[in-house]
Amino acid sequence: MRMPVKQMFLVVGAVTLLSVVSPMSAGSVFGADLANAKKVYKDKCLKCHGETGKGDGPKADTLETKAADYTDKKKMAKFTDADLIKITKDGKKPMPGYATKLSDQEIVDVIAYIRTFAQP
Numbered sequence: 001m002r003m004p005v006k007q008m009f010l011v012v013g014a015v016t017l018l019s020v021v022s023p024m025s026a027g028s029v030f031g032a033d034l035a036n037a038k039k040v041y042k043d044k045c046l047k048c049h050g051e052t053g054k055g056d057g058p059k060a061d062t063l064e065t066k067a068a069d070y071t072d073k074k075k076m077a078k079f080t081d082a083d084l085i086k087i088t089k090d091g092k093k094p095m096p097g098y099a100t101k102l103s104d105q106e107i108v109d110v111i112a113y114i115r116t117f118a119q120p
């Protein structure tokens with residue numbers, strides 16, 4: 001079967017358009033850069049807070065205090081974004097502070113990412 005040339009251009013055009021648009025729309029919710037936040041989370045937070053935010057990372061068992069379960073909607077509703085940002089910046093023993101390690105934007109983004117764990 002041969003495809004008419006005109007139809008082939010249409011297919012190529014649609015695929016190109018999709019590949020340009022999708023990373024942008026998937027990466028940003030409410031203006032947060034979730035794709036980058038995910039990288040930051042995996043790199044810096046996952047070892048304690050866990051892959052899905054349940055507070056069950058590989059290092060979690062060695063900590064004297066357990067981190068919150070970010071998939072627990074009720075628990076998460078008690079924290080404002082400002083609370084979460086402040087704790088991330090200042091730290092809360094045994095968690096280190098990230099004020100000097102991450103930019104303000106990265107901290108805002110990573111908190112937006114943490115919020116996605118409690119979404120259905």
Ligand code: HEC
Pocket residue numbers: 040041044045046047048049059063065066067068069083084085087088092093094095096098110111
């Ligand atoms: C060394 C392990 C460790 C690392 C690494 C870590 N945390 Fe935590 N984090 C904790 C623990 C433990 C708590 C709970 C502290 C408490 O309630 O006293 C906590 C608390 C928090 C809280 C407050 C809500 C809660 O769970 O009680 C936020 C928000 C938070 N961490 C975000 C982050 C982010 C963002 C990162 C990465 C940039 C990160 N943490 C890295 C261990 C860690």
